Amino acid sequence: xxxxxxxxxxxxxxxxxxxxxxxxxxxxxxxxxxxxxxxxxxxxxxxxxxxxxxxxxxxxxxxxxxxxxxxxxxxxxxxxxxxxxxxxxxxxxxxxxxxxxxxxxxxxxxxxxxxxxxxxxxxxxxxxxxxxxxxxxxxxxxxxxxxxxxxxxxxxxxxxxxxxxxxxxxxxxxxxxxxxxxxxxxxxxxxxxxxxxxxxxxxxxxxxxxxxxxxxxxxxxxxxxxxxxxxxxxxxxxxxxxxxxxxxxxxxxxxxxxxxxxxxxxxxxxxxxxxxxxxxxxxxxxxxxxxxxx
Amino acid sequence: xxxxxxxxxxxxxxxxxxxxxxxxxxxxxxxxxxxxxxxxxxxxxxxxxxxxxxxxxxxxxxxxxxxxxxxxxxxxxxxxxxxxxxxxxxxxxxxxxxxxxxxxxxxxxxxxxxxxxxxxxxxxxxxxxxxxxxxxxxxxxxxxxxxxxxxxxxxxxxxxxxxxxxxxxxxxxxxxxxxxxxxxxxxxxxxxxxxxxxxxxxxxxxxxxxxxxxxxxxxxxxxxxxxxxxxxxxxxxxxxxxxxxxxxxxxxxxxxxxxxxxxxxxxxxxxxxxxxxxxxxxxxxxxxxxxxxxxxxxxxxxxxxxxxxxxxxxxxxxxxxxxxxxxxxxxxxxxxxxxxxxxxxxxxxxxxxxxxxxxxxxxxxxxxxxxxxxxxxxxxxxxxxxxxxxxxxxxxxxxxxxxxxxxxxxxxxxxxxxxxxxxxxxxxxxxxxxxxxxxxxxxxxxxxxxxxxxxxxxxxxxxxxxxxxxxxxxxxxxxxxxxxxxxxxxxxxxxxxxxxxxxxxxxxxxxxxxxxxxxxxxxxxxxxxxxxxxxxxxxxxxxxxxxxxxxxxxxxxxxxxxxxxxxxxxxxxxxxxxxxxxxxxxxxxxxxxxxxxxxxxxxxxxxxxxxxxxxxxxxxxxxxxx
Numbered sequence: 001x002x003x004x005x006x007x008x009x010x011x012x013x014x015x016x017x018x019x020x021x022x023x024x025x026x027x028x029x030x031x032x033x034x035x036x037x038x039x040x041x042x043x044x045x046x047x048x049x050x051x052x053x054x055x056x057x058x059x060x061x062x063x064x065x066x067x068x069x070x071x072x073x074x075x076x077x078x079x080x081x082x083x084x085x086x087x088x089x090x091x092x093x094x095x096x097x098x099x100x101x102x103x104x105x106x107x108x109x110x111x112x113x114x115x116x117x118x119x120x121x122x123x124x125x126x127x128x129x130x131x132x133x134x135x136x137x138x139x140x141x142x143x144x145x146x147x148x149x150x151x152x153x154x155x156x157x158x159x160x161x162x163x164x165x166x167x168x169x170x171x172x173x174x175x176x177x178x179x180x181x182x183x184x185x186x187x188x189x190x191x192x193x194x195x196x197x198x199x200x201x202x203x204x205x206x207x208x209x210x211x212x213x214x215x216x217x218x219x220x221x222x223x224x225x226x227x228x229x230x231x232x233x234x235x236x237x238x239x240x241x242x243x244x245x246x247x248x249x250x251x252x253x254x255x256x257x258x259x260x261x262x263x264x265x266x267x268x269x270x271x272x273x274x275x276x277x278x279x280x281x282x283x284x285x286x287x288x289x290x291x292x293x294x
Numbered sequence: 295x296x297x298x299x300x301x302x303x304x305x306x307x308x309x310x311x312x313x314x315x316x317x318x319x320x321x322x323x324x325x326x327x328x329x330x331x332x333x334x335x336x337x338x339x340x341x342x343x344x345x346x347x348x349x350x351x352x353x354x355x356x357x358x359x360x361x362x363x364x365x366x367x368x369x370x371x372x373x374x375x376x377x378x379x380x381x382x383x384x385x386x387x388x389x390x391x392x393x394x395x396x397x398x399x400x401x402x403x404x405x406x407x408x409x410x411x412x413x414x415x416x417x418x419x420x421x422x423x424x425x426x427x428x429x430x431x432x433x434x435x436x437x438x439x440x441x442x443x444x445x446x447x448x449x450x451x452x453x454x455x456x457x458x459x460x461x462x463x464x465x466x467x468x469x470x471x472x473x474x475x476x477x478x479x480x481x482x483x484x485x486x487x488x489x490x491x492x493x494x495x496x497x498x499x500x501x502x503x504x505x506x507x508x509x510x511x512x513x514x515x516x517x518x519x520x521x522x523x524x525x526x527x528x529x530x531x532x533x534x535x536x537x538x539x540x541x542x543x544x545x546x547x548x549x550x551x552x553x554x555x556x557x558x559x560x561x562x563x564x565x566x567x568x569x570x571x572x573x574x575x576x577x578x579x580x581x582x583x584x585x586x587x588x589x590x591x592x593x594x595x596x597x598x599x600x601x602x603x604x605x606x607x608x609x610x611x612x613x614x615x616x617x618x619x620x621x622x623x624x625x626x627x628x629x630x631x632x633x634x635x636x637x638x639x640x641x642x643x644x645x646x647x648x649x650x651x652x653x654x655x656x657x658x659x660x661x662x663x664x665x666x667x668x669x670x671x672x673x674x675x676x677x678x679x680x681x682x683x684x685x686x687x688x689x690x691x692x693x694x695x696x697x698x699x700x701x702x703x704x705x706x707x708x709x710x711x712x713x714x715x716x717x718x719x720x721x722x723x724x725x726x727x728x729x730x731x732x733x734x735x736x737x738x739x740x741x742x743x744x745x746x747x748x749x750x751x752x753x754x755x756x757x758x759x760x761x762x763x764x765x766x767x768x769x770x771x772x773x774x775x776x777x778x779x780x781x782x783x784x785x786x787x788x789x790x791x792x793x794x795x796x797x798x799x800x801x802x803x804x805x806x807x808x809x810x811x812x813x814x815x816x817x818x819x820x821x822x823x824x825x826x827x828x829x830x831x832x833x834x835x836x837x838x839x840x841x842x843x844x845x846x847x848x849x850x851x852x853x854x855x856x857x858x859x860x861x862x863x864x865x866x867x868x869x870x871x872x873x874x875x876x877x878x879x880x881x882x883x884x885x886x887x888x889x890x891x892x893x894x895x896x897x898x899x900x901x902x903x904x905x906x907x908x909x910x911x912x913x914x915x916x917x918x919x920x
Contacts, residue, residue, distance in 0.1 A: 095328035186329045215328065225322040228330040236333040237322060241918035247336040254339070255332065 010279055014110055015117050047071045081177030082123065082138075083115035084203075087152075088183030089126035089133075090161035093210075095229040100212045103275040104182045105152045107208055110279050111180055112136070114293075116145045120177060126155045127183075130165035160230045164193030175202035182208045185259045186215070195266050205268035206292065209259055211252075212275045218248060295374050302369035308362040316355050354915070357908040361901060368897045379889025380421035381480050382439075384472045385411045386495075387453065388485035389430035390460035391799065391840070391866035395486070395594040397502040404455040406500040407484040414482065415446050421890030425472055425479075430456035431800050431838055433464035438472070441890075457596065457840040458800030459863045466876065469495075473878045478885035481878050488870070493877035501870060504593035507541055507561070508533040508867040512600035512796065514584045516576070525573040528584055530600060532569050534561035535869050539590070545571055546585040556589075564868075580604065583857070593869070596840045597862035603795035605856075612636070614650075616643040617658030617674075622771035626780040633784075654787050659764055667754045670787035674761040677727060682753040684733015685760060691744075696722035699739040699746055699768070709736050712749055712786055715778040721770050726763040735760065747779075749786055755829050759783050789831070791847055791856045799840045799860045805833045808847060817844045819860075 050059055050070035063071045085108045094101040112122045116139065124136040135155055139148045161183060172179060179198045185191060185207070198205045220226070220240050228234035238244060256272060263270035269292055273282050287293045297303075327333070393404035401409075415424060424446040426436040436453065440446050462485075473479050473494065481494060486501035512530040517523055528545055540560050544553035555574045561567045571586075587599040615623050615637045627633055638647055640660040648662065655662075656672040665671065665682045679686040699721045702709050721739070726746055735750030735758075748760040765771050770779075789806035791814075797803060807814060807828050814826040814833070819841025826833040837843065837860040845856040865871075 092328040095326065100328070184328070186331050188331060212328065215332065220325070220327075223320065223322045225324045226330050226333055227324070227326045229326050229328050232326075234330050234334075236330040238333070241915070243340065243918065244336065247339040248332055250339040251332050251335040254335065 007279075010110070011113050013280070014114050014283060046074045048074060080140075081115070081118075081120040082173050083111070083120050083178045083180070084172060085111055085122070085124045085178075085180045086132070086163075086167065086182065087124065087126050087135075087155065088161045088163075088181075088210075089128050089155050089157050089159075091158050091230045092161070092184060092186060094157040096212060096214055099275040100184060100210050101157055103210050103273065103277075104208075105155070106279050107182055107210070107273060107282065108180075109149050109152060110283060111178075112139065112149060113142075113145060114283075115178070116140070116142055124152065125170075127161060127163065127166045128156075129159045130162045132166045132170050160189070161187055162189045163187075163191040164189070164197070167194040168197050172198055172201050173203060177203065178206060179203045180206045180208065182210060184211055184215070185209050186211075186255065191259070192262055195262065195268055199266045199268060205263070205266070207259060207263050207268060207270050208273050209256065209270070210273050210275055215252070216274060218245060221245075295372050298371035298373060299369060302366060302371075305362070305366035305369055308366070309359055312355070312358050312362060354908060354911050357904050357911065361904050361908065364897050364901045364904065368894065368901065371892070371894065374891040374893070376419075376421065376889035376891055378886040380419040380423075380887040382423045382425070382472075382476050382478060382887055383414065383418060384425040384427065384469050384479050384481045385414070386427045386429055386462075386465050386469055386481070386483045386485075387411065387450075388460050388462070388483070388487065389428055389453070389455045390486075391455070391457045391596065391862050392486055392594070392868070392871070393455040393500075394457070394596060395502075395504045395506065395869060397504060397593065402455070403486045403500045403502070404453075407486075407498070408450055408453065410484055410498045410500060411450055411482070412447055415443055415450070418443070419889045420892060421888055423887060425469075426450060427465045427468045428453060429460040429462055429465035431458035431461065431836070433461045433468055435468055456800075456838060457860075457862065458838060459866055462876070466878070470878055470880075473880055473882075476885065477880055477883040478887075479882075483876060486871070488872045489874070489876045490872065491875045491877070493875075494880065494882055495876055495878050497876065502593075504869045505536045505539075506592045506594045506597070506867055506869050507535070507539065507588050507590055508594075508597035508862065508864070509543070509586055509588055509600045510597070510861055510864055512584070512586050512602050514581075514602050516579075516581060518579065522573060522575075524576045524579060526576055526581060526584065527573055528555075528571040528586065530569060530586060532559060532561045532567045532588070533565075533864070533867055534563060534567070535867070537563045539563075542589045543569060543571065544587050544589055545574065546587065547574065547576065548582050549585075553587075594862075594867065597867045600796075600861050601842060601859040603857045603859065605790065605792065605795055612652045613654040613656065614638065614643070614647060614652045615656045615658065616640055616647075616660050616662070617656070618660075619766070620658060622765050622776070623656060623658060623674075623780070626771075626777050627784070629777055630781045630784060654784075665752060665754070666756075668756065670757040670759075671752060672759040672761070672783070672787070675727065675764040676760075683760075684735060684750060684752045684758065685729040685731040685748075688728045688730055690725070691728055692725050693723070696724050697741055699723050699741055699770075702736075702738050702740070704736070706736060708749075708786075709738065712736075712738055712779075712782045714782060716775040716782075718773045718775040721768060721773060721775070723763055723768045725767040729760070729762055733758075749783065751831060755831070757787050757789075757831060759787065791845055791854075792858055795858045797837050797858060797860045798863050799837055800863060801860065802834055802836050803858075805835050805845060807831050807833065808849060811847055811849045813846075813848045815846045815848075817846070819843065 047060065047063065048071065050072045054072050058073045060071045060073050087104050087108050093104060108124055112124060115122045122136065122139045123134065126133045126135050135151050136148045139145055163181065163183065195205055195207070223239045226236040260270040269290060271286055271290060283293060387407055389404065393407065394402050396402050421441070423439045423441055425438045426449070428434050428436050437446065437449055469481050473481060482496045482498055484498040484500060486499065488499060489497055510531050510533070514526055514528045517525045526547065532541055534541060538560065540558050542556060542558045544556040547554045555571050557571055559567060559569050581604055583601055583603045585599060585601045592598060613627065613633055613635045615635060617623065618639055620637050624635070624637055627635055643662070652669050654670045654672070655666050656674065657676065658674040661676045661678045661680050665680050673683060677687055677690070701713060701716065723741060723746065726741065726744070728744055731745070731748070733750055733752060735748040737745040737748050739747040746762045750758055752758040770776050789808060791806055791808060793804065805814065805816065805826060807826065807830060811828045814828055816824045816826060816835060819839045840860055840862050843858050843860065847854045847856070
């Protein structure tokens with residue numbers, strides 16, 4: 001079982017960040033998220049000709065004095081989004097030093113806090129095999145965050161990970177915010193279907209691929225008989241030498257590129273998050289660089 | 295194939311041991327990883343795998359098994375037999391004195407000869423057998439049928455030339471025996487002589503165009519009176535083996551550092567040239583040694599000098615005459631030189647002198663209670679038997695009329711020497727004593743088969759002279775022969791250690807053991823020391839070196855030193871000698887010995903190559919696992 005701790009200093013820094021949604025937001029309730037439709041927020045969006053019946057309070061009198069024509073000021077509308085975070089809770093996430101599970105939980109907690117700070121609703125799910133278990137549902141506000149987020153530590157990591165089979169049958173919302181998938185994506189199971197499904201629901205999809213140090217730079221050498229932590233029937237028997245390690249790294253690069261390319265092709269965001277990397281580096285480094293946060 | 299050390303086959307047990315180690319070592323380490331997905335997928339990316347890496351484990355195993363196999367072979371030391379590929383060699387190495395001649399490169403002929411044999415051994419096929427005959431003063435077989443090249447060369451390198459004439463005839467006999475046993479033998483004679491004809495032998499001539507000069511037959515005489523008193527006359531013979539050479543001869547008296555005289559002579563090629571040095575005026579009445587040196591440089595220095603030592607009067611031993619009537623003896627001994635003689639009566643001898651040591655005891659008509667166990671003894675007219683004398687008294691014989699004593703006609707050298715100078719035919723005798731002898735005596739005079747004057751050794755090993763008559767019962771003391779006989783007997787009783795001082799290397803000389811000698815030590819020119827047997831009156835000694843020998847005799851608490859010089863044999867001084875023929879008799883056969891092939895070097899190289907390959911495989915694996 002992965003465990004994580006909340007770093008209050010980091011949370012304070014995360015508060016300064018703001019997520020950028022690519023798709024039109026379609027929340028039902030007013031919130032902090034700027035919608036692509038015009039509304040009643042304080043942020044100026046555009047002008048249009050005044051039509052009879054329009055609110056005369058929104059007429060720009062300065063423009064009338066200059067152009068001798070009435071223009072109505074338009075303002076952005078603001079909606080409340082629903083951030084859905086899916087965590088790969090398969091056994092492979094806790095094998096070894098459990099650093100992947102910890103990293104996944106930390107990322108989920110940080111992203112959840114970011115959403116909470118933006119007055120958004122947050123739900124966190126754990127995926128076991130083909131099942132999606134809701135860990136935190138509709139969490140709103142910091143107070144709720146502080147009471148709910150601890151549930152992440154109750155997530156059990158076991159079984160395998162079938163992303164598409166797990167997500168497709170569930171309600172994922174439509175155009176109302178981020179869908180974040182945190183996984184190692186080290187599976188030959190179909191994950192593309194889930195991404196396609198979420199994209200088709202006009203959700204901003206972000207895939208965070210968490211890999212441990214041992215996976216990025218394997219230290220195994222010599223004659224090895226390796227067993228898969230999720231399925232003991234799967235085994236690999238070989239004398240691991242420099243050539244094999246080289247092939248391993250090429251295979252890993254292939255896996256990473258495959259997920260990344262697929263995400264980019266579907267307009268989703270992909271981010272490789274080494275388990276050893278700090279949340280600060282991921283949020284203030286990679287995510288900012290990618291334009292996910294600002 | 296011969297397995298030198300078959301027990302080393304046990305080393306092959308290492309092969310199954312290595313295989314077992316590999317089986318144990320080859321077990322896979324089991325481990326659970328988060329996913330095998332990447333590892334399985336990596337197989338698709340494993341392109342152009344080095345074929346060596348796939349087999350590396352097996353290659354290392356194969357290499358190590360090969361290594362054990364080769365090491366076992368190396369330990370077993372197999373030797374393969376090659377039919378009719380080797381020879382039997384007999385080398386005759388001339389070790390005569392002339393082989394000491396040096397050529398311009400500083401090597402002697404003997405050294406060049408050894409090099410020639412060494413080359414022949416080195417080139418000979420393995421499995422060949424080598425026999426080396428050393429032809430020095432005596433021919434001897436150094437080794438026979440030796441198969442080891444290394445040992446053959448080692449023993450060859452230890453040889454040194456002699457300073458004498460080689461006994462080539464005996465060496466030929468030894469080689470002939472070898473040839474008779476195996477007619478396929480290849481015989482080589484390594485010499486500095488040229489043979490006009492030769493059969494069944496390959497002559498390896500190691501002579502060069504050396505120059506040589508020699509000096510021999512050195513003589514010197516010192517005048518003791520007259521106008522040229524104390525003048526030293528030196529002469530000798532020079533030889534030159536270079537046409538029209540002027541030789542300079544320098545004379546050194548008594549070991550002087552600078553020459554006392556010198557002269558130059560134009561010496562003809564090859565012939566003896568008698569030279570005389572102008573008289574050398576010495577300021578002393580005697581000399582100890584005279585050395586003549588040819589100062590011209592040549593290839594053989596050993597014959598370029600000669601030394602003559604002055605034999606000193608060695609008869610300085612104490613003599614006691616025990617007699618009631620010593621007149622004849624006193625007169626004879628006194629006339630013969632400066633002898634230290636004590637004359638006493640029998641009663642005085644018994645009272646005072648019996649316990650003293652003397653070089654010579656002369657008992658005249660008196661038989662002491664005990665025979666002295668040291669020193670020579672003369673027993674004259676002893677009418678009773680005495681233990682250890684080697685003879686016993688039997689009876690008195692009184693003749694009716696004088697009879698003539700019969701002088702021995704024996705050709706024995708010692709007898710002739712004792713009778714030397716005795717010319718009187720008629721020595722009469724009226725009365726004598728009959729003795730029976732059981733010691734080692736030679737008869738000088740006799741009558742009717744009864745010995746009258748004898749010389750020999752008593753049972754103490756001391757020289758003894760026996761007169762079986764009273765001197766007063768014979769006319770012998772009145773003849774001139776008496777003094778000569780006494781003189782000869784004194785020489786016999788007080789023998790000179792050396793008969794001369796000039797010899798030739800290879801000579802066998804006699805070194806006499808004087809009375810009371812405690813030790814006789816001979817030091818050769820090379821420093822080699824030999825102690826002679828003092829129990830023997832005469833010791834044979836071979837002069838096998840050139841130069842000065844020192845004989846040190848310790849007697850009566852003092853040490854006397856005698857010197858002699860052995861010069862190089864004259865025939866060994868000739869740089870170029872042409873001999874008529876050297877042949878091994880018989881018909882050579884083409885029989886050859888089985889050769890041997892020892893693959894040790896190949897195995898060793900193979901081990902090194904495989905070791906290097908194994909190391910490279912190991913390093914490659916290590917690099918692969920980094």
